[in-house]
Amino acid sequence: MPRIVIGFSARSVSLFAVGCAPTDGTKDSSVHICPPAVRSRAVRRSSSRRHSVPVPGTSRTAGRAPRGGAPSRWPRFGTGPWRRRAVWIALIIFALFVFPGFVGALAAAQDAAGGTAGTSQIDGLSWMNIHDSSGIALSDYRFATGDESLFKPRATILWAVLGFEFIGYIAIVTTAIWLIGYALSFRWLDMFSAALHGVAEAMTAQIATPIMLVTAASIGAVCVGWFIARGYHAKATMQVVTMVGVALLGPLFLAEPLADVLSSHGLLAQGRDLGISVAAGLNGDADPNPTQLVATMQSDLADNFARQPLQVWNFGHTVDQRPACRSAWSAGVAAGDDARVISGLKSCGDAAAHAKAENPSMGQVATGLMLLTCGGILLVFAMYLGLKVIKAALDTIYHGFMSIFGFAAGGFVYGPTQTFLVRNIVDSFVAAARMTAYTIFLGVYILFMGNLFAQARGQVMAVIIIAGTVEIVAVFQLRRLSSGLSRGNDWIANRFGLAIQGQGKSASGGSGTALGMGGGGAGKSAPGMGLVSTLTTLNAINSSPVTAWLAGGRVNPLNPLSSTRRRIERSTRRILTSREEGYLEHQLARTNWRAVAVDAAAPMGGMRTQLGVSRALKVLRDNKVPDSRIHAVLLSSGATHERVTHAFTAYSVQESTASQNPYSFAPLQKAIAAAWAVDNHVDHEAHDAFAAQAVIAADSFVRHSNAPAPGAAIDHGFVQRVERNWHSDRALRAAITPDEWDGAGRDTRWAIGHRVATLHQQAARTYYENPNDINREALMRSARRVANLDHLDPEGGLDPWNP
Numbered sequence: 001m002p003r004i005v006i007g008f009s010a011r012s013v014s015l016f017a018v019g020c021a022p023t024d025g026t027k028d029s030s031v032h033i034c035p036p037a038v039r040s041r042a043v044r045r046s047s048s049r050r051h052s053v054p055v056p057g058t059s060r061t062a063g064r065a066p067r068g069g070a071p072s073r074w075p076r077f078g079t080g081p082w083r084r085r086a087v088w089i090a091l092i093i094f095a096l097f098v099f100p101g102f103v104g105a106l107a108a109a110q111d112a113a114g115g116t117a118g119t120s121q122i123d124g125l126s127w128m129n130i131h132d133s134s135g136i137a138l139s140d141y142r143f144a145t146g147d148e149s150l151f152k153p154r155a156t157i158l159w160a161v162l163g164f165e166f167i168g169y170i171a172i173v174t175t176a177i178w179l180i181g182y183a184l185s186f187r188w189l190d191m192f193s194a195a196l197h198g199v200a201e202a203m204t205a206q207i208a209t210p211i212m213l214v215t216a217a218s219i220g221a222v223c224v225g226w227f228i229a230r231g232y233h234a235k236a237t238m239q240v241v242t243m244v245g246v247a248l249l250g251p252l253f254l255a256e257p258l259a260d261v262l263s264s265h266g267l268l269a270q271g272r273d274l275g276i277s278v279a280a281g282l283n284g285d286a287d288p289n290p291t292q293l294v295a296t297m298q299s300d301l302a303d304n305f306a307r308q309p310l311q312v313w314n315f316g317h318t319v320d321q322r323p324a325c326r327s328a329w330s331a332g333v334a335a336g337d338d339a340r341v342i343s344g345l346k347s348c349g350d351a352a353a354h355a356k357a358e359n360p361s362m363g364q365v366a367t368g369l370m371l372l373t374c375g376g377i378l379l380v381f382a383m384y385l386g387l388k389v390i391k392a393a394l395d396t397i398y399h400g401f402m403s404i405f406g407f408a409a410g411g412f413v414y415g416p417t418q419t420f421l422v423r424n425i426v427d428s429f430v431a432a433a434r435m436t437a438y439t440i441f442l443g444v445y446i447l448f449m450g451n452l453f454a455q456a457r458g459q460v461m462a463v464i465i466i467a468g469t470v471e472i473v474a475v476f477q478l479r480r481l482s483s484g485l486s487r488g489n490d491w492i493a494n495r496f497g498l499a500i501q502g503q504g505k506s507a508s509g510g511s512g513t514a515l516g517m518g519g520g521g522a523g524k525s526a527p528g529m530g531l532v533s534t535l536t537t538l539n540a541i542n543s544s545p546v547t548a549w550l551a552g553g554r555v556n557p558l559n560p561l562s563s564t565r566r567r568i569e570r571s572t573r574r575i576l577t578s579r580e581e582g583y584l585e586h587q588l589a590r591t592n593w594r595a596v597a598v599d600a601a602a603p604m605g606g607m608r609t610q611l612g613v614s615r616a617l618k619v620l621r622d623n624k625v626p627d628s629r630i631h632a633v634l635l636s637s638g639a640t641h642e643r644v645t646h647a648f649t650a651y652s653v654q655e656s657t658a659s660q661n662p663y664s665f666a667p668l669q670k671a672i673a674a675a676w677a678v679d680n681h682v683d684h685e686a687h688d689a690f691a692a693q694a695v696i697a698a699d700s701f702v703r704h705s706n707a708p709a710p711g712a713a714i715d716h717g718f719v720q721r722v723e724r725n726w727h728s729d730r731a732l733r734a735a736i737t738p739d740e741w742d743g744a745g746r747d748t749r750w751a752i753g754h755r756v757a758t759l760h761q762q763a764a765r766t767y768y769e770n771p772n773d774i775n776r777e778a779l780m781r782s783a784r785r786v787a788n789l790d791h792l793d794p795e796g797g798l799d800p801w802n803p
Contacts (some may be wrong), residue, residue: 279443
């Protein structure tokens, strides 16, 4: 019966039948059960040509394209073409449905806002009450254009885009100007001044009690006694003076704790008024009114950053250069009518402005983007300045509350508590200096910007760009000014603290630090070192094991890949036992492989001979040792790099030149290939490895050649006929017919095969031991003899190695 090899794969079921063919002479491609083959010799090597028979309906093949065929009919959305199609579809839907809705809503809002004269155009900004120098509210400003309708798509789209930009720019500029004025006007402080007064008085009533005063004074007296006992008379005297001063000033402060902060004549208000007076003097006003001057600052900012840029944006130049056009534009904007603005410009003789308003262009869109950027920078500057002013006031309130504890108790006790009181008092006075500095800074800035716009002579856009640069620089300068005031505050507080503690002379060099000042008295570190210190602290917190426990076992939780690292570590912990076992198993396998290699090479002379290395290579491959490990195993077993390389070269040549005929006997074909390789590599540097490989292949040939049983009946006449003709393939085929081969007994054929294999082994060993031309020719004759007896055609009958 023929051998049928069935191979199963993920996509098909492959059936291989050796010698299968339809018996009825048809060319049907279906699978047939073959009749008994002409030759009963078993197939020792399966054919490399395999025909796959797909099995329809299987779970692995259903819905999946075959390899090399068409791709799947359901592509993934993440691919490039599908993503582009989705984007285009979304853009088309937006252009056809969403955008016209926006345009219609804007048109309706424009008509509704323009239908009633005198109403605010932007109701969300009207409560800020910001006006320009002509008294026009910024919330009433308009971007005047011609008639828009859906029948003029280009003009309508430009009007919509310009409208969006205009609303954004006016909102940003108005908010920035309002924030500056609101911070300097102190109206925000009036909102919670009454509540702060009540909290301060209640706190004073609870803390400033006679028991607290007597207790703190007693502790201070103990400090005085200690100084006298130790001989520090100067410190004792200074402590007495300080306690007396606190006792005298305490009742005055505790009567109204936040009076100097929240009153209209307090430190903050006086610092603000002083700054405004200096700023007014810089602007030429000899008798300033603080409330009126804040409004004047706002109107100047409105003219410079809202009125003039809007006119340049809308009309291409500043229409205020003509008094008549200035009045016409103001009247039209106040009336809330675009048509009146445009007609007023035409009436005043500004034809260029009228034409620009009637025909908006894409250039105005770019101008709007530039103004939005500059307006954003102005808002950042205003927010930074406003926050600095508000923070100075709130810091003063905070230190006022802290001073209650100092005057009630802490000021009587020597050391950090007295320094704490001094520091709060100094901070309150420095806050007034901060307010003065910030106000003067703003006045100088507004004066500079006003003169810059005045000198521009209509070149408003250039000045706007310069103003944006100046504002960026101003933010950094204001930050540097604030840092300088903070360092001065710490220095003053430290000097007072040293004087109170009697250390003024010892610390005259300026390097001493009063008790309770921390690190602030010795001066701040260099610029940028604060960031370095913060980063160092964050790094220490990040690398702390406590932080890892609090973060749920996540080491270095602030690192960007901490979550991924935790998953990797947890996965590594789960497979740690398996990895250890795998390592042990690998070590055991390596030990076993080395022992196998050494044992295999020992009969052949060991690892110091080429034959021993080749024998070890053969045995390791027979034991299924991975190819990537064989080199290391051979080298660790004592072989040299040269012998290992030569052994692999000879083995590769044998494997690549051996016959692939499915009817051939594999050990026989390898022995023939190794022998021919010896003859083909006479002058090769690895010739000894080829000779050794011929010996190894011949040994394997002998081991796999069956010998007749002892006492078996052997046809010696047939054997002699074969021996007389086995040196020529033609003579052998002429002398012995296939039927005679089939009729000879198994033992007779095995006797011939075993003797031929033994003779070939002797020839290979003889050449390896004495590699000369005579022995090489004997080896080649043996190889040809073996090849002559191997029947590669089933019609040739059974050969000596057929079972």
